[in-house]
Amino acid sequence: MAGRTRSYGVTLIDLGEPSRYDPGRPPPLQQLLRKLLAAGNAVRARRVAVVALLVVLTGALAGAGPGAEPLPTVHRVGRFVASPSVFASADVVLNAAPDGQTMIASALDGSGEKWRLSVGNAGPVRVVATARGVTVLAGGLMAVDGDAVFYWESVVAVDVRTGEVVWRRNEEPVFGATDLVVVRAKSGALSGVDVSTGRLVWRTELPVNAQVVPISEEGGRELVILRPDGTIEVVTTATGRVAATWRVSRPAKGLTLAWRDLVVLQSATERGSRIEVFRRGGSNPLWHLDFPTTEFFVYLCADHWFCVPDELVDPYTGAGGGKPVEQPAAEQPGHWDPLGEYAGHQLVTLDPRFTADSQLWLGVVRTANQVRPLMPLGGRANACILIGNWLYCDGSAVVDAVSVRLSDLDGLLAEVGGLA
Numbered sequence: 001m002a003g004r005t006r007s008y009g010v011t012l013i014d015l016g017e018p019s020r021y022d023p024g025r026p027p028p029l030q031q032l033l034r035k036l037l038a039a040g041n042a043v044r045a046r047r048v049a050v051v052a053l054l055v056v057l058t059g060a061l062a063g064a065g066p067g068a069e070p071l072p073t074v075h076r077v078g079r080f081v082a083s084p085s086v087f088a089s090a091d092v093v094l095n096a097a098p099d100g101q102t103m104i105a106s107a108l109d110g111s112g113e114k115w116r117l118s119v120g121n122a123g124p125v126r127v128v129a130t131a132r133g134v135t136v137l138a139g140g141l142m143a144v145d146g147d148a149v150f151y152w153e154s155v156v157a158v159d160v161r162t163g164e165v166v167w168r169r170n171e172e173p174v175f176g177a178t179d180l181v182v183v184r185a186k187s188g189a190l191s192g193v194d195v196s197t198g199r200l201v202w203r204t205e206l207p208v209n210a211q212v213v214p215i216s217e218e219g220g221r222e223l224v225i226l227r228p229d230g231t232i233e234v235v236t237t238a239t240g241r242v243a244a245t246w247r248v249s250r251p252a253k254g255l256t257l258a259w260r261d262l263v264v265l266q267s268a269t270e271r272g273s274r275i276e277v278f279r280r281g282g283s284n285p286l287w288h289l290d291f292p293t294t295e296f297f298v299y300l301c302a303d304h305w306f307c308v309p310d311e312l313v314d315p316y317t318g319a320g321g322g323k324p325v326e327q328p329a330a331e332q333p334g335h336w337d338p339l340g341e342y343a344g345h346q347l348v349t350l351d352p353r354f355t356a357d358s359q360l361w362l363g364v365v366r367t368a369n370q371v372r373p374l375m376p377l378g379g380r381a382n383a384c385i386l387i388g389n390w391l392y393c394d395g396s397a398v399v400d401a402v403s404v405r406l407s408d409l410d411g412l413l414a415e416v417g418g419l420a
Helices: 028-039 044-062 406-416
Strands: 075-078 092-096 102-107 113-118 126-131 134-145 148-159 165-169 172-176 180-184 190-194 200-204 211-214 222-226 231-236 242-247 254-259 262-269 272-279 287-291 299-301 305-308 311-313 336-342 345-350 360-367 370-378 384-387 390-393 401-405
Touching: 075 102, 113 148, 126 172, 126 180, 134 172, 148 172, 172 211, 211 254, 222 254, 222 262, 254 299, 336 384, 336 406, 345 370, 360 406, 370 401, 370 406, 390 406, 401 406
Parallel strands: none
Antiparallel strands: 075 401, 092 102, 102 113, 126 134, 134 148, 148 165, 172 180, 180 190, 190 200, 211 222, 222 231, 231 242, 254 262, 262 272, 272 287, 299 305, 305 311, 336 345, 345 360, 360 370, 384 390, 390 401
16 A cells, blocks of 8 residues: 555546446556566666566557556554544644553654653543644543542643653643643642643632633633632633623532633522523523433534533523434535645545445546546545645554655646646
């Protein structure tokens, strides 16, 4: 999968065709040519002469010479089983090891593992934030004192290139932004820490039983704090300054969600629990809902609705919007799925289920209803993305993750030309 071959020629696939894409087999002399090129045992001058002769013969017998541009190398990045991939830099991908406590950094160019680091003793290890070549990892810690079991988290920042520890704090991560990570100490204190240096940027003392959540859809710019007496504060993550403060009419037990200018609180009732939705600065709720159980949660869903058990709710009025319905993924014409744009070309992929050779294929859109297949990416059906300088396809417990350097596609795309 990592070798170089030559393309089979130009093929255009109509997006509307329901049949599988079949790349076919290259003519016999083309196969022989590839074997000779791969062997590398002949004298270079003789090999060049043989190659030139075979190219001419292949063109005469097959009706057309092979494509002039070699296919890009498909790099095997590694096999990852415990967590989704996180990109710590333009060239490094992070994945948790099967033990759940160790983070592994692998190079996207296929050169192998760069480093691994165990964090905590209870997992799961995860990435909190990354900035300027430093990534902050969080891991679980567990201790037993008699019959009591204590669990908390700590953070450690490492150099992405080497895996060396830059700084660490025995505090729980609350939120990670681009350059700042917010952590909380066992004493309740909340701190903003510079990701790349570990420098303390700000610190706010809080009661141990105060609750903190980031505001959704605000890019981490603000946090909401609920104090035990019912006081609510909105804190700017960059500075730790209080942007707004007010007190609700009656204290609530739980801070469930903060979204835009809304805060969702939850309290226990005699028959179960109640959620109340407050607007910033308001002491009385905009609306509330009662539930016969405490075993539920509220979350943002379905294009700016709140989801409660089996129901969509308008965030500002509490009006019901019916039952949440999972929309099936739209089937793309001809089964080619959009991947992203590179160098003015729309790249697409074709699932192995729809290819005769059972490989994932990369293609490029030529017209509104035509695709030019470019190259196979291997026998996988995992998600592919464009990240930095790479096309990356995630792996699984049985299939390696792979990558292709985007600049290596330039020659193939030049053969295709612009959109027709």
